[in-house]
Amino acid sequence: MPEITLPVGPQHPLIKEPISILLDLQGEYVTSARVEIGYVHRGLEQLLQRRSYTQGVAVVERICGICSHAHTTAYCQAVELLLGLEIPDRAQAIRALLCELERLHSHLLWLGVLAEAIGFTTIFMYAWREREQILDVMEMISGGRIAHGANVIGGVREDLSPDQVEATEDRLTKLQQQLSVFTDLVDRDKSFHQRTHGIGLLPLELVYAYGVVGPMARASGATLDVRRAAPYGAYRHLEVPAAISSEADVWARAWTRVQEMSHSIALCKEIIRHLPEGDLALRVPRRIAPAKAVSRVEAPRGELLYYVESDGGEMPARVHVRTPTLPTLLVMEKMLPGLQTGDIAAVVAGADLCMACADR
Amino acid sequence: MIDRIVRWARKKSPWILHYNSGGCNGCDIELLDALTPRYDVERLGILKEASPRHADILICTGPVTLKSRIPLLRIYEQIPEPKWVVALGSCACSGSVFADSYHVLGGVEQTLPVSMYVPGCPCRPEAIISALADLLERI
Amino acid sequence: MTVTDTLLTALATVLPEAVPDRDSIAGGETVLDCPPEHLLDAFRALTESGSTVHLSAITALPADSGTLLLYHLWIDSGLTLCVHCPRNEAPSLTPLLPAASWYEREAHDMLGIRFIGHPNLEPLLLAAEWSGPPPLARQEKTDA
Numbered sequence: 001m002p003e004i005t006l007p008v009g010p011q012h013p014l015i016k017e018p019i020s021i022l023l024d025l026q027g028e029y030v031t032s033a034r035v036e037i038g039y040v041h042r043g044l045e046q047l048l049q050r051r052s053y054t055q056g057v058a059v060v061e062r063i064c065g066i067c068s069h070a071h072t073t074a075y076c077q078a079v080e081l082l083l084g085l086e087i088p089d090r091a092q093a094i095r096a097l098l099c100e101l102e103r104l105h106s107h108l109l110w111l112g113v114l115a116e117a118i119g120f121t122t123i124f125m126y127a128w129r130e131r132e133q134i135l136d137v138m139e140m141i142s143g144g145r146i147a148h149g150a151n152v153i154g155g156v157r158e159d160l161s162p163d164q165v166e167a168t169e170d171r172l173t174k175l176q177q178q179l180s181v182f183t184d185l186v187d188r189d190k191s192f193h194q195r196t197h198g199i200g201l202l203p204l205e206l207v208y209a210y211g212v213v214g215p216m217a218r219a220s221g222a223t224l225d226v227r228r229a230a231p232y233g234a235y236r237h238l239e240v241p242a243a244i245s246s247e248a249d250v251w252a253r254a255w256t257r258v259q260e261m262s263h264s265i266a267l268c269k270e271i272i273r274h275l276p277e278g279d280l281a282l283r284v285p286r287r288i289a290p291a292k293a294v295s296r297v298e299a300p301r302g303e304l305l306y307y308v309e310s311d312g313g314e315m316p317a318r319v320h321v322r323t324p325t326l327p328t329l330l331v332m333e334k335m336l337p338g339l340q341t342g343d344i345a346a347v348v349a350g351a352d353l354c355m356a357c358a359d360r
Numbered sequence: 361m362i363d364r365i366v367r368w369a370r371k372k373s374p375w376i377l378h379y380n381s382g383g384c385n386g387c388d389i390e391l392l393d394a395l396t397p398r399y400d401v402e403r404l405g406i407l408k409e410a411s412p413r414h415a416d417i418l419i420c421t422g423p424v425t426l427k428s429r430i431p432l433l434r435i436y437e438q439i440p441e442p443k444w445v446v447a448l449g450s451c452a453c454s455g456s457v458f459a460d461s462y463h464v465l466g467g468v469e470q471t472l473p474v475s476m477y478v479p480g481c482p483c484r485p486e487a488i489i490s491a492l493a494d495l496l497e498r499i
Numbered sequence: 500m501t502v503t504d505t506l507l508t509a510l511a512t513v514l515p516e517a518v519p520d521r522d523s524i525a526g527g528e529t530v531l532d533c534p535p536e537h538l539l540d541a542f543r544a545l546t547e548s549g550s551t552v553h554l555s556a557i558t559a560l561p562a563d564s565g566t567l568l569l570y571h572l573w574i575d576s577g578l579t580l581c582v583h584c585p586r587n588e589a590p591s592l593t594p595l596l597p598a599a600s601w602y603e604r605e606a607h608d609m610l611g612i613r614f615i616g617h618p619n620l621e622p623l624l625l626a627a628e629w630s631g632p633p634p635l636a637r638q639e640k641t642d643a
Contacts, residue, residue, distance in 0.1 A: 010431045013410035016388050017380050018428060039428045040382045041624040043461040045609065046634045050460075059457050065386025065482060081525035109389065128396035146386045146482050211554045211598030224553060230527065230576070293525040294571060294579065296555070305571060307558045318635075322556030322571075322602070330601050356384045359624055427626035462634050463626070 001027050006341075010039050014117055014345050017355035019329075023336065023344070030344065033336035035329050040359035048319040053079055053153055053288065056316065063321065064357040065146050066109060069095075069102045070299035072151040075319075077232060078295035078308040079153045082288050089234075090278035091155035096234035097271045098138065098150055099297075100264040104175075105134040106300035107215075107257040107264075110352045111182060114254065117349030118195045123185060130178050133171050140164055155281025165272050176265050179258070186254050196251040200335055200347035203248060210331040214302020214324045215260060216351060218244050219252035226298040238267060250350035286314050301325055301352055323357035370416065370442075371499050373405040374492070377415035377439065381432045382464065383422020386482030387449035391419060394485040401489055404496070412438035417495070419446045420468045423455040427463075429471055436472050444475040444495060448488065453477045506574060509548040513540045528577040535582050535589045538570075542595050550574045554598045559606035561637045566612045584612060591617035609635040 003026050010018035018039035024032045044063055048056050060075045061068045073095055080087060108131040115123035135145040142148035142158055150156050160168075185192055202212070204221045213224060226232070227240040243259035245252035288310040295306045302324030311317040328351050335347060380388050394401045395408060409415045412435050424432060436445070447468040450456040454467045468474055475498075478491040507519055510531060517531045524530050533541050545552050551574065558569040565585040570592075572578045582589060591614035592599035603614040604623035611633035614620060622629070 010428070011377075011379050011412070011435050013408075016378075016392070017385060018382075018431065038622070038624040038626065039425060039431070040380070040384075040422070041425055041427065041463050041626075042382060042423065042458040043463040043634060047458065047461050049635075062384045062386070062451075062457055062481070065384045065389060068384075068386070078526070084525070125397055128393065129398065132393075132396075132398050145484070146390065208551050208553070209597050211596075213553075224573070229573075291525060292523060294528050294577060295526055296573075296577070303555060303573075305556045307556070307569065307571070309560070318558070318560055320556065320558040326601055327598055330597070354385065425626070426628055462631065463624075463629070 003031065008344070008348075014349060015353070016113070017353070019353065019355050021332070021336070021348070025341065028340050028342075030336050030339045030341070033333050035332050037329060037355060037359055040355045042360065044321065044360040045319055048316055050315065052286065052314045053316065056319070057151060057153060058149070061147055061149065063360055064323075064354055066106050066354060067102060067299045067301065067304075067357065068147055069098045069150065070297055070304055071321075073099060073233070074295045074297040074299075074304050074306040075308070076151045076153050077297065078293045078306040079284075079288070081293035081295060082291040082308060082310050083284060085154065085282055085284070087155045087282060088278040088280065089276040090159075091280050092233040093271050093275050094141075094156045094160060094280075095151060096238070097160075097268055098142065098148060100268045100271070101134055101138055103300045104261055104264045104268075105131050105138070107261050108134070110257060111254065114250075114346070114349045117345040118192075120192065123182075126181055130175060133175055137168050137171050140167060152281055154284045155279070157280070159280055160272070160275065165275065168272055169269060172265050172268055176262070179261060179265070182258050182261070186251070186258050192254075193251065195343075195346055196249065196254060196350070197247075198249050199343045200250045200339065200350060201248050202331065202335055206331055206334055210334070211327040212302075212331050213327060214299075214352075215243075215253060215256045216328050217302065218242075219256040220248035221246040224303065226296050226303050230296055232295075232297060234271065238270060240267065250346050253350050253352075287312060299324055301328070301354060301357070321360055323354070323360065325352075325354045325358040329353060329358055367499065371496050373407070374416045374496060374499070375407050375409045375414055376417045376419050377409050377412050377435070378419045378421070379432060379435055380421045381423070381428040381452075381468065382425035382458075383449065383451050387421040387452070387480075390482045390485050391421065391448060391488060394488045399485040399489060401492065404489070404492065406492060413440065415439050416442070417444045417446060417492075418472075419448050420452050420472070421448045423451045423458050424465045424468060424471050425463050426465065429465060432468075432471055444499075445472050446476045446478060446491060446495065447474045448478045448491075449483050450479050450481045453479050456481060503575065506545060506548055506550060506578070509544045510541055513537055513544045524579055526577065528571070528579045530579045530581055533580045533582050535584050538580070538582055538592065539590055539595060541580060542592060545572075545574065546595075552596070554592075554596055554602070557599065557602035557606055559610045559612060559635070561610060561635065566606075566610050568606065568612070587611065588613040588615055590615055593617050609633055611636055
């Protein structure tokens with residue numbers, strides 16, 4: 001049977017972002033895969049060297065729309081480490097609250113996209129409808145649905161009033177009830193099981209060899225979660241439960257993320273019930289003395305690392321960003337061979353790829 | 361007479377194709393949001409299509425990066441006439457914060473003729489619906 | 500949290516002159532200097548000690564001569580190996596640890612550093628049309 005090469009992307013209805021996956025097919029089976037990225041490369045690292053630290057926050061927020069708060073948190077944290085600052089407790093709590101809300105909205109987004117990829121459009125509509133509740137809460141807290149602008153170097157920009165705290169708690173309680181639709185989907189829906197069980201296996205050895213992080217790794221049995229391994233900010237006072245599966249297939253990735261959604265709702269409630277009093281932000285100087293810092297944050301897709309170096313000026317000497325999607329994209333070349341063409345959609349959508357993060 | 365019927369049919373069912381030529385995803389997910397129950401653009405007859413051959417309107421998000429320029433042109437060429445291009449979001453309008461990057465050419469207008477600019481970072485689904493409704497008035 | 504003594508002992512056999520430094524990089528990192536010729540041995544020593552070595556990132560920095568590579572690892576806490584490459588080349592970690600593959604390609608894109616032994620050192624992020632110098636390399640004139 002002749003072998004053909006099927007190019008998936010850069011424009012493809014399944015993937016919302018440009019990526020090129022070249023699949024060699026022998027009949028219905030994938031024999032090899034090659035991933036090519038760079039369509040969304042905007043030269044962030046060089047741009048940040050030409051912006052002041054404060055301007056950098058706005059630039060970094062626009063690396064990725066889905067995990068924008070994680071990026072600004074990691075960046076602000078790195079700069080605060082350069083300055084040797086400990087930001088006020090109230091600011092840390094608000095940052096963590098938005099981090100968890102962002103995790104919730106990202107996982108709901110992912111679930112909808114996976115469902116649409118396997119033909120289950122109803123769940124896409126349900127998941128994104130529930131996601132609107134989270135976006136409303138984020139808009140109420142920060143003023144923006146997607147780009148929040150909540151973080152500043154030294155703390156946060158906006159406060160939470162008692163009314164907003166109550167409204168957030170209400171919405172989260174309603175969302176917790178609605179989550180039962182998604183837990184049922186993962187636990188009981190037979191057609192979902194048939195499309196996702198045993199598909200797209202990622203053994204633990206590959207997770208370690210390729211440095212895969214986040215829910216993708218935890219669905220294969222890895223335990224690394226920066227909130228537990230190296231707690232930062234308000235996570236130093238929070239107990240973050242683990243959601244680890246050993247099934248290592250697309251189903252396990254769905255199960256892990258649905259569990260994490262439940263945990264995130266509980267964490268959000270814990271944060272708002274014990275919101276500490278205090279200032280919102282510290283004043284920071286424009287120039288930062290020479291120093292280096294590494295900041296790690298658990299973004300919705302996994303470990304996000306920022307390396308920031310200052311040289312005494314108003315602009316950073318070097319900013320390096322390592323996003324969690326990079327190792328996932330790399331390991332796709334190992335996960336796709338052996339699949340039937342009908343399962344490619346489930347595996348690619350199930351991997352929660354974010355090209356904007358990867359290409360920067 | 362036939363022309364009027366065709367134009368009426370075209371106005372009532374504008375099918376869109378979405379391409380992200382270098383954006384952060386913010387506008388993409390707000391565009392997808394417009395398809396979901398709260399905003400529901402299918403009321404206007406808008407469907408998100410898979411192939412450029414089926415689309416009437418190309419919705420571009422994000423600035424045009426060096427690598428994305430050729431794919432964007434190829435997609436535009438494959439959309440049959442008459443076609444319109446909507447630049448969604450500040451990045452697609454002008455390049456926004458990335459305009460002076462070494463790998464960014466600028467907004468979509470650097471590469472394609474744009475019919476409608478929708479600013480915002482990201483632009484809200486309400487802005488998207490309003491822009492598409494305005495564009496439909498002009499068809 | 501700091502890197503355990505067993506790991507530091509394992510590394511001491513390969514890097515006898517390196518002194519663990521916990522102050523030069525803020526954020527809980529233990530930093531060790533590692534000459535490029537000992538990089539692969541250092542990794543072997545770490546993996547043979549039984550721990551799971553997670554490579555978080557490779558940061559490439561322009562240095563006065565050549566390039567400085569920082570290998571950010573996570574083995575129960577942060578460990579950064581500081582590798583100074585005066586001739587702008589380094590041994591590739593990819594045959595030992597495939598996770599390094601794309602980080603090395605990106606460093607090659609951004610700073611032009613060559614990784615010897617990398618199976619596929621093609622541009623990762625830059626377009627084929629890019630004909631300029633490596634974007635993050637030091638410019639001879641500084642921009643205003």
